[in-house]
Each structure stands twice: as C-alpha cells, then as structure tokens.
Amino acid sequence: MTELVHYEQSADGVVTLTLDDPKTRNALTGSLMVDQLLAAFTRIERDSGVRVLIITAAGKVFSSGGNINDMQRQIGPEVGSAALRQEYRHGIQRLPLALHALEVPTIAAVNGPAIGAGCDLACMCDVRIAAEGATFAESFVKLGLVPGDGGAWFLPRLIGMARAAEMSFTGDAIDAGTALDWGLVSRVVPVAELLPAAHALASRMAANSPDAVRLTKRLLRESQHARLDVLLELSAAYQALAHKTQAHAEAVDNFVSRQAARKSGS
Structure with missing residues (x-):
C-alpha cells in the first residue's frame, strides 16, 4: 500500500503528519488519503505520549482538495445520488468528525495552496500557520459543488459569516496576508521557517500539563x-x-x- 501520510513523532510528543501524494497534489478524495489520516488519528488517540499534532504537506501544495478524476466517476450514470450521499457520509465526512474530536491540539502548517477540501482540512485544525506563498480557496462553487466536508460549519466560525460567504460564493482564493488579516491564520512566515515555527509553537503547547x-x-x-x-x-x-x-x-x-x-x- 502506498504511504500517502507520513507519521513522525518527536521526543517531546509532537506528531507531524505529512501529506505526500504528488500525482494528485495531495488530494483528499479518490485515494486512501482519508483512511490513512483516520488511522493516524486513532494511533494518536491511543498513545498517551502524544501532546500535539501538526499536519503539513510535501511539495508546493498543501492540498488540492477533491480529486478531479474521482469527480468524473461520480458524474457518470452508474453512480446514483443516493450512493453519492453515502460516499460522502462514509468517506471524507469522517475526517472532520475525527479531527474535530481529537483531544490533543492540532496545528495546520500550510505550505502552499489549500484548495476546496484542502482549505477545509486546515480549518478543521485548532491553529493555522501559513507560509508566505500559501493561498486559501473555498472553491467548490467554481466546480458547481457545495462544501461537502463541513467547510460551511468551520469557515464562518473562524472568519465570520460575511467573509466566509464572500469566499464561498465567489470561490476566489485569498493570499496569506489576507488570511492573517481575516484571522484565518495566526501567523505567516517564510516557507523555510514554516515547520520550525510550527514545531516551536507545538513544543510550547507540549510543555504544559x-x-x-x-x-x-x-x-x-x-x-x-x-x-x-x-x-x-x-x-x-x-x-x-x-x-x-x-x-x-x-x-x-x-x-x-x-x-x-x-x-x-x-
């Protein structure tokens, strides 16, 4: 089985999960990405030595969101609407429920574009740190879709309803500076400093009870x-x-x- 999520744990109890599927730019659907993330969350929950979780990605993209090839399959007449509903419920929708329920603090270290479900994945975390080149797009409407993974619940709670509506109704991306101004991220750093900054923050959390x-x-x-x-x-x-x-x-x-x-x- 291809490893799409790399699991690393430091001595102070900080786990780093790295999305690594270059062929799809770390798409969350149409692969085993969600299953491997869920398996990692279960491992974290069972390990009392874990203090903080960091989610980041390999390459220049945090996550492209949905897999376009999988969307082509879903359009076909052989997949009915009822079946699609179940695919969401038993597929990607397990991700926000599991990540939101995780007991340890979670940090998204967003290294590049976070698009659609990729943006929502970052929003599911407790804290977001962005590299200077990162962008965020609640871009579902540009594909004639709605946020199917909980983005309509997370985004307004982070940046307010008006700005969430602007992002969701236009599908336009915002840059890291705007994300900082809107409160979507807590800090913006050069890409070379992203993981060190995330680990430094995680270590400060891990030092507490x-x-x-x-x-x-x-x-x-x-x-x-x-x-x-x-x-x-x-x-x-x-x-x-x-x-x-x-x-x-x-x-x-x-x-x-x-x-x-x-x-x-x-």
Missing part, C-alpha cells in the same frame, strides 16, 4: 454551542479533575518553593 491542555481544548470546543451556565458547570467538573493531577501539584509546589526562596533571599 497534557491533562489540562486536553480539557481546555474540550472546553473551547463545547463553548461554540453551549450556554454559559452549562459551560460553567462543565468547567467546574473539569477543574475538579485538573486539581487532582500530578502536574498541578508539581506546579503549585514549584511556585511555593520559588516564592519561599525569593523571600529568604531578600
């Missing part, structure tokens, strides 16, 4: 749709768990020790 980071991510996810009173109740429950972790106890002990040392030295 893994339990606290995972619970914080869950609270941020729940805050997107929960009432304030419900979120506060969940926060209290999670905080009670966090207070009993070894990482919290060590952090408090270290703080008290430093404070005592400062007082004795004054």
Whole structure:
C-alpha cells in the first residue's frame, strides 16, 4: 500500500503528519488519503505520549482538495445520488468528525495552496500557520459543488459569516496576508521557517500539563454551542479533575518553593 501520510513523532510528543501524494497534489478524495489520516488519528488517540499534532504537506501544495478524476466517476450514470450521499457520509465526512474530536491540539502548517477540501482540512485544525506563498480557496462553487466536508460549519466560525460567504460564493482564493488579516491564520512566515515555527509553537503547547491542555481544548470546543451556565458547570467538573493531577501539584509546589526562596533571599 502506498504511504500517502507520513507519521513522525518527536521526543517531546509532537506528531507531524505529512501529506505526500504528488500525482494528485495531495488530494483528499479518490485515494486512501482519508483512511490513512483516520488511522493516524486513532494511533494518536491511543498513545498517551502524544501532546500535539501538526499536519503539513510535501511539495508546493498543501492540498488540492477533491480529486478531479474521482469527480468524473461520480458524474457518470452508474453512480446514483443516493450512493453519492453515502460516499460522502462514509468517506471524507469522517475526517472532520475525527479531527474535530481529537483531544490533543492540532496545528495546520500550510505550505502552499489549500484548495476546496484542502482549505477545509486546515480549518478543521485548532491553529493555522501559513507560509508566505500559501493561498486559501473555498472553491467548490467554481466546480458547481457545495462544501461537502463541513467547510460551511468551520469557515464562518473562524472568519465570520460575511467573509466566509464572500469566499464561498465567489470561490476566489485569498493570499496569506489576507488570511492573517481575516484571522484565518495566526501567523505567516517564510516557507523555510514554516515547520520550525510550527514545531516551536507545538513544543510550547507540549510543555504544559497534557491533562489540562486536553480539557481546555474540550472546553473551547463545547463553548461554540453551549450556554454559559452549562459551560460553567462543565468547567467546574473539569477543574475538579485538573486539581487532582500530578502536574498541578508539581506546579503549585514549584511556585511555593520559588516564592519561599525569593523571600529568604531578600
């Protein structure tokens, strides 16, 4: 089986997944790309040593989105609308559900054009860092399609409804500078600095209590749709768990020790 997703794990628990399908410019459909990503997510979930996930790509393109050759197959009369609906539900739509539910923080290191479903893949991550030459296009309408993988849910939450509508209704690409201005990415760096910047950010996340980071991510996810009173109740429950972790106890002990040392030295 061709390896389309490379899995690397550093000593500090940062996993880097690299999309690598040069023939399709890292298309997500019409291949085993989604299956291999899902297998990697399962591996991450089962490994308590993983602290952060980075998703990037080989080559000059982050992801071209949908595979045009597969779209030609889907147009044919032998594939009915009901079958296509099931293809989406049991195909690429598993990707946003799995990635959104992943407990560890996720960073998209966007090295080049992120087109259609490729743009949506970046939006599924918690944080996005872009190379200077990266572009983002919610380009489904240019092919007479709609965002079939959850882009209509993710994009407005990141950049607001008006800008999401502009991108979705025109299908036009925006450059990395515009993506930064609109809040789609948190920083833009030269392409040679992209992975070092992503790994530096991931290392800062990985240095914190893994339990606290995972619970914080869950609270941020729940805050997107929960009432304030419900979120506060969940926060209290999670905080009670966090207070009993070894990482919290060590952090408090270290703080008290430093404070005592400062007082004795004054």
